[in-house]
Amino acid sequence: MKLIEAGKALIKKFESCVLKAYIDAVGILTIGWGHTGKDVVPGLIWSQSQADQAFEDDTTSRSKVLAIYLDKVPTSDQQFSAMLSLMYNIGNNALLNSTVLRLHKAGDYRGAAAAFSMWNKGTVDGKKVVLNGLTARRKEEKALYLS
Numbered sequence: 001m002k003l004i005e006a007g008k009a010l011i012k013k014f015e016s017c018v019l020k021a022y023i024d025a026v027g028i029l030t031i032g033w034g035h036t037g038k039d040v041v042p043g044l045i046w047s048q049s050q051a052d053q054a055f056e057d058d059t060t061s062r063s064k065v066l067a068i069y070l071d072k073v074p075t076s077d078q079q080f081s082a083m084l085s086l087m088y089n090i091g092n093n094a095l096l097n098s099t100v101l102r103l104h105k106a107g108d109y110r111g112a113a114a115a116f117s118m119w120n121k122g123t124v125d126g127k128k129v130v131l132n133g134l135t136a137r138r139k140e141e142k143a144l145y146l147s
Contacts, residue, residue, distance in 0.1 A: 001067055003059055006144055007081025011059070011088050014137040020045050025131060026122040033058075034088065059084065065092050073105050082116070082145035089137065090119055109146075116142040 015034030021044040024030045029040045032051030035058055046054070066084055075083075083104065087095040095101055098119070103112035120135040121128045 001063075001070065001075050001080040002077055003063055003084050004077045004081045006078070006147075007085055008059070010081070010137075010140055010144060011085050012055070013140075014085075014089070014133065017048070017051050019048065019051060025133070026124060059088065062087055062092065066095070069096055069101060070105070074107075075104070078147045079104065079109070079145050082141040085137070085141050085144070086116060086119060089134075094119075113142045113145045116145065 012033055017033050018031065021029055021031045021040050021042055024034075028036050029042065030036050031040050031044055031054075032046055033055040035051070035054045062084055063080075066080065066087055070080075083095065083100065086098075086100060090098075099115040100112050100119075103109075103115055116138045117135075120130055120138050122131045122134060123129075124131075
């Protein structure tokens with residue numbers, strides 16, 4: 001199981017690359033290709049190479065965690081890449097507790113694919129709202145998962 005180029009491209013398409021720290025749609029301080037964490041502070045500016053390296057580091061570390069979550073479950077590179085894109089966006093714990101992962105591990109690949117669409121909401125001003133960007137991303141993740 002590995003992150004394929006189509007998976008990297010999907011993540012980058014929806015994350016975009018911003019070289020100055022900004023607050024994302026749900027209020028999280030972010031930089032580069034969707035990088036978040038304690039190292040991201042207001043006013044932080046990165047070079048393109050720093051953003052690209054953080055993306056590689058982030059996807060590598062998440063790939064290792066996802067492989068542990070899957071624990072020998074038969075998984076294609078396309079399925080792995082789609083789930084990694086979802087994980088990159090919603091976080092490790094959210095994916096661990098998701099219907100997507102539960103159904104995938106049970107071998108219900110159609111059900112797992114359909115469950116991607118459940119993750120199209122973000123918390124804005126304290127309320128869960130459908131975000132068009134997330135709806136589009138989930139559609140593409142589902143397509144990659146099923147390919």
